[in-house]
Amino acid sequence: MSPTHHPLSNYFSAMQGERSTVIWRGYKVFLFKQIWGELAIAEQGAQVLHYQPKDSRALLWLSEESAGPGKAIRGGIPLCWPWFGAHPSLPDQPSHGLARTANWSVIEETHNSEQSHWTLRAPELVDGITLELHIRADGVQLKVQLTTENKRSQAYPITQALHSYLQLSDTRNIQIHGPETEAYYDKLAQCYTRGQEHHWDMAMDRIYQHQGDTRLLDQGLKRQLNIAKENSQSTVIWNPGSDSPPADIAPSQLSAFICIEAANTEQYDPVTLAPGQSVSISTTLEHQPPE
């Protein structure tokens, strides 16, 4: 299998109309094929698993080894909410919160030849807190926006991330510009430091203090992605490397992706929602020709 083969591409090739629902590794997945391109969303986690603008390659990486329903899907854009990483005080709670393993409902959907929009709603995972995801896709950009609303009479604290897995030719072929010289928290070394990084082909788990755009250049794919975000001052860059990879990533795939995540983290920008307040975090992936 080619390193850039997407696990859902055969399902898209077999599609007759504009939409289809398939079961992939036990997960229910909604497929959409439009004039502008293709998109797939899993019911579990409202997770975008695939985005491919017309006449271009897939932007998102997805693992063939994803573990099955009830377990997080490895790839696409998992939603980490209402905590990012380990739970702040309860070690037996799931990594990255409750949203990515819950089944969401599609409550609105519109398509035209230029673009598509979807709104999905999570079940009530926390009393009095609502969670919606808005997705917009066209032939140039994918935008994913997660909105939390506090309907309680007390404040509610969250951390969160839009944990994008980006398809690469190989981690040895990439450059990342934007956060690379900013201050960061190194989760592997458990210390704060400052970036001077120009090599990305190694295990890394970093939370950069960074609120601007990130540019990802891939010389192998001859592709440049711009990753913009809103309401986030933490940019997480993660790849597990080959020493102790998760079981749901094939060894041959470890260098085929990197995660660049728009986040609100405990380290730099935790969010506290006042009663009645809502907050939206977003990430926008834009495919651009190489400079």
Ligand SMILES: O=P(O)(O)OC[C@H]1O[C@@H](O)[C@H](O)[C@@H](O)[C@@H]1O
């Ligand atoms: O295996 P999970 O729960 O999907 O997490 C993957 C990684 O996600 C990253 O966002 C975290 O910074 C890492 O610490 C973590 O290992």
